[in-house]
Amino acid sequence: MAKNDLLGASLWDAYSNKVTTLMNNPQHQGEISEEEAASRGNKLIVADFGAESCGDAVRLYWEIDPKDDRIVNSKFKSFGCGTAIASSDVMTELCIGKTVDEAVKITNIDVEFALRDHPDVPAVPPQKMHCSVMAYDVIKKAAGLYKGVDASSFEEEIIVCECARVSLATLKEVIRLNDLKTIEQVTDYTKAGGFCKSCIKPGGHEAREYYLVDILKDTRREMDEEKMKAAADAGIKGNFEEMTLVQQIKAIDAVIDENVRQFLVMDGGNMEVIDIKKGDEYIDVYIRYLGACSGCASSTTGTLYAIETTLKEKLSSKIRVLPI
């Protein structure tokens, strides 16, 4: 929340001119009949997605030339708001001239992009992004009907956020690489959950198979388990001195996480490992105190002693901790 959030936005004013124009006058609205398609030697595919009871429904018509699987004509019918109608219209336009295999690659992101007036300005406000998702779903369904396969076979990965098309694998990777701790951070880094918000947690606009809250929790748990395992391995094998610098820093972090950090944080402080220098007699671990710890009297006496003793016990008796 901040100044820009205090007064509600004007939803319709955030639509691009293209959205407004196509809502008022859709170009590909209509139907193609079996007879029409057959008279031209083509095959007709008609697919529905959504229903009135969902608040959104679209019917997609493809007239396909069976010789080269090319979509020679396409129409749509839509029960939906302005964005849904404009998205459907652009979707049919994007389909025309493509082969079925090419059309399947059209996503809701392509549809939204095609609705933009300017490449850098979104065509619709975030909560309306969802309306373009159906375009992607109904294309897959039509392609499945034509090819006689299940629509889900066109999905190569698990999509958690359909609005921004963010996969489960991407989410896990980004959470790990950036050590993300909150849903807000996940949305900032990946855009997932930034639109209709259904994928954040149960109870939103639509039910989802995966929710960001669970993915974040599970990934964090996996990360913690790995850290603990690393710490345990280091302790058991006792080969701290043989580790690479990165492994050593990780091992130290894991030991600190498990034994020390909570007490520092409780007092409003923290610490980080700056460097490790291996000598013959000692392994010098350079640390920096953060927050309340820096300048605290105990940081050069009791706290320092506790850190050093723990690391010595868990990792190597050669460790000497030097605050800088």
Place this chain on the structure above:
Amino acid sequence: MRVYLDNNATTMVDPQVVEAMLPFFSDVFGNPNSLHKFGTASHPALRTALNQVYTALNAADEDDIVFTSCATEANNWVLKSVWIDHILNGDKNHIVTTEVEHPAILSTCKFLEEQGVKVTYLPVNEEGIVEAHTVKGFITEKTALVSVMWASNETGMIFPIKEIGEICKAKGVLFHSDAVQAVGKIPVDLQDVHVDFLSMSAHKFHGPKGIGALYIKNSQPLTPLFHGGDQMGGRRSGTLNVAGIVGMGKALELATTDIETKMASIRAKRDRLEDAILELPDTFVVGKREHRTPNTILVSIRGVEGEGMLWDLNNGQIGASTGSACASEDLEANSVMLAIGADNELAHTGIRLSLSRFTTDAEIDYAIGHFTKAVGRLRAISSSYAKVKPTPGGEVQECELHHHH
């Protein structure tokens, strides 16, 4: 022509009300609590406004009508202070309300639930009202308060407040009614109907925004929501909104004087609009019209999504509303419509049209023309009215996408 058919959201301030308020901005601007003449100069007008409100609601002199900033404040005050007085500092633990209340009640109840209060949300019947016997069945010895709206903002349906009031009185349970959609629209007689607390808001009856009131029967105890300079007899602190109070008094007087005639005039226009809409195939209106406030229509138009319809009406300079999924920023389905339980479809095809005494016959004619045109255009695009059937395997039977709670 511009036609405003969203008077349940807010109303135009009556120019006579504006005129009554104007002296209290730059001329008589003093603080009514001051001892000097700058302050006391406002007292006669405040007294007049108070009398206007008491008269309009037939409140007794023993009752308090305390001006607030809005009905949301009045609703919050009742719920939170009953919680403090009778649950935190008493032996009760239960509040009864309905599924279809305004968010000012529902969100406050959710907050109280988080604080450990038990809240029962009563279901509505197919007309969208809670029946008195339903209320009776849910009152227990632990019930501190029953809160039921007088009339629905969405459907205009009028609730059996007199019967519910009698039940609460007999059971010795406090009774609050959010009467935002009733006061100024239909007769509200507080000596005929038993309510302990009643909320109202001026901007719903051609008064200004930012002023409302809470009626408190017999000046009974209710811990203040606002503490401070002990204005309003210590019941609600904060410097009096002098112009707002003057405007509210004038607006309520104008709305309730000869209210039966005003209602008949609005009802005639509403019924004409409703009849014209019902001429269109596959449309239906929620609730019998004789059970509704005279200004409101909630109509479902098959095959036409609510926000799409609002869009077309807006292009025709007509302002209406919908609580359906796509229209509101939070994408929630219309909770009132879901509560009515017709089906999910209705929750996405509902359009609310609400008139006022300023709505003219010419505006109704214009609205009928545009409404019919919009339905025609959107049904021509609608998949619900498509003729070519899906390729076998391409059908959707029912919503598999969204799961409403």
